[in-house]
Amino acid sequence: MAAPLSSMTGFARVDGGDxxxxxxxxxxxxxxxxxxxxxxLPSGWDSLEQPLRQRTAARLKRGNLQVGFxxxxxQSRARPRIDxxxxxxxxxxxxxxxxxxxxxAPGFETILGLRGVVEVAEExxxxxxxxxxxxxxxxxxxxxxxxxxxxRDAEGARLGAVLDGHLAEVEALVARARALAAAxxxxxxxxLREQVESLLQASPALxxxxxxxxxxxxxxxxxxxxxxxxxxxHVEAARALLAEGQGxxxxxxxxxxxxxxxxxxxxxxxGDPELTRLGLHLKATIDRLKEQVQNLE
Numbered sequence: 001m002a003a004p005l006s007s008m009t010g011f012a013r014v015d016g017g018d019x020x021x022x023x024x025x026x027x028x029x030x031x032x033x034x035x036x037x038x039x040x041l042p043s044g045w046d047s048l049e050q051p052l053r054q055r056t057a058a059r060l061k062r063g064n065l066q067v068g069f070x071x072x073x074x075q076s077r078a079r080p081r082i083d084x085x086x087x088x089x090x091x092x093x094x095x096x097x098x099x100x101x102x103x104x105a106p107g108f109e110t111i112l113g114l115r116g117v118v119e120v121a122e123e124x125x126x127x128x129x130x131x132x133x134x135x136x137x138x139x140x141x142x143x144x145x146x147x148x149x150x151x152r153d154a155e156g157a158r159l160g161a162v163l164d165g166h167l168a169e170v171e172a173l174v175a176r177a178r179a180l181a182a183a184x185x186x187x188x189x190x191x192l193r194e195q196v197e198s199l200l201q202a203s204p205a206l207x208x209x210x211x212x213x214x215x216x217x218x219x220x221x222x223x224x225x226x227x228x229x230x231x232x233x234h235v236e237a238a239r240a241l242l243a244e245g246q247g248x249x250x251x252x253x254x255x256x257x258x259x260x261x262x263x264x265x266x267x268x269x270x271g272d273p274e275l276t277r278l279g280l281h282l283k284a285t286i287d288r289l290k291e292q293v294q295n296l297e
Contacts, residue, residue, distance in 0.1 A: 004153050004156055004157060004245055004246060005153075005156035005157060005159060005160045005242065005245055005246065005248075005296060005297075006149070006152045006153050006155075006156040006246050006247075006296070006297040007152045007153075007155035007156045007158075007159055007295050007296060007297065008029060008030065008031045008032060008062055008063035008064075008152065008249070008295060008296070008297050009029060009030055009031065009063075009152065009155055009295060010027075010028075010029045010148045010149070010151035010152035010155060011026075011027065011028050011029070011148070011151055012025075012026070012027040012144045012145070012146075012147035012148035012151060013025065013026050013027075013144065013147075014140050014141075014143050014144040014147065015140075016136065016137065016139075016140035016143075017136075018132070018133050018136050020073065020133075021071050021072070021073055021133065022071065022072055023069065023070065023071035023072075023137060023140070024068075024069070024070050024071075025067070025068070025069055025137075025140055025141050025144040026066075026067075026068040026069075026144075027065065027066070027067055027068075027144050027145065027147075027148045028065070028066045028068075029060075029063045029064065029065045029066075029148060029152065030063065030064050031063065031064065031294060031295060032062055032063045032064035033062070034062060035056070035057060035060055035061060035062055035063060035065070036063075036064045036065065037052070037053055037056050037057075037065045037067065038064075038065070038066050038067065039052055039053075039067045039069075040066070040067065040068045040069065041069050042069065042070065042071065045069065045071075045134075045137075047134065048069070048134060048137065048138060048141075051138055052067060052138075052141060055141070055142060055145060056145065059145060059149060060149070060297070061247050061297055062249060062250075062297045063152075063297065065148075067141075069137070069141075081118070081119050082117065082118055083116065083117055083118075083119065086116050086117050087111055087117050090111050090114055090117065091106065091111050094106040094110075094111065152297065155295075156246075156296065156297070159292055159295055159296060160242060162292050163238075163242060163289065163292055163293065164239075164242070166285055166286075166288055166289040166292065167235050167238055167239060167289070169285050170231065170235055170259070170282065170285055170286065170289070171232070171235050173278055173281055173282045173285065174228055174231045174232055174235070174282070176278055177224070177228055177266065177275060177278045177279070177282070178225075178228050180272060180274055180275045180278065181223075181224050181225060181228065181275065223269070224265075224266050224269050224270065224275070227262045227263075227265050227266045227269070228266070230258075230262045231259065231262050231263070231266075231282075234255055234258055234259050234262070237255060238252060238255055241255070246297065247297060248296065249293065249294070249295075249296035249297050252293045252296060253290065253293050253294060256286065256289055256290035256293055257290075259286045259289070259290075260283065260286050260287075260290070263279060263282045263283045263286055264283070266279045266282070267279035267280065267283065
């Protein structure tokens with residue numbers, strides 16, 4: 001069974017925690033030529049970046065992906081610490097200065113209030129707790145990645161229906177153009193007959209053989225059957241790629257360039273206003289097709 005189509009656009013959010021900390025993962029994905037992962041991790045969590053990249057590369061092929069991670073403590077983990085050496089040195093210096101100036105000795109609270117004596121720092125975890133916390137956060141990231149993939153697949157299914165509609169429109173326009181092209185030889189002969197009569201009146205010396213050569217050349221230049229055949233073949237190829245499923249975005253994008261090339265040639269060859277109008281409609285439909293294809297992974 002073919003994998004589903006996947007868009008490069010998606011979003012996921014997962015909340016988690018371990019009792020002491022609670023955290024949130026947010027993943028946002030948009031179109032990209034390749035896979036580009038940008039991580040925003042708080043200080044102290046940098047060791048997660050390499051596992052994040054490995055897990056993402058194993059599941060996604062294309063897209064610009066932003067990964068955000070934030071955490072808060074369930075209760076304050078900040079603990080005060082007195083720098084005893086700084087306290088003793090500051091007390092000695094201030095006491096000596098007070099004696100020299102015949103002032104009262106500084107109080108205990110005064111020294112504690114000086115910068116650098118008391119520091120407030122987050123309580124450090126033991127290695128085992130730290131390792132378990134990183135593993136839990138990484139497991140929640142994998143859950144967020146699964147949600148992102150599901151969101152991209154859902155968008156891919158919607159895109160698949162839109163692309164099917166555009167291909168059906170291209171197919172219908174090609175069929176109408178083929179019907180018009182089938183009537184072109186007779187219309188061309190009629191116009192040539194009128195032109196020949198005019199030329200013979202203006203230049204009686206023009207040979208019938210030369211006129212026949214010119215008629216054949218015009219008919220060849222106006223023949224769009226080859227372009228229509230190629231367009232029909234491209235429609236079949238596009239449907240085969242859509243049926244193949246995931247990871248076909250690049251190939252479909254290239255195929256859209258081929259669609260555009262044939263539509264441009266058809267318009268340049270056309271000498272009939274109605275066929276030209278159909279060709280322009282065809283080009284607009286192919287442009288819409290290409291715009292949607294660029295969203296596929």
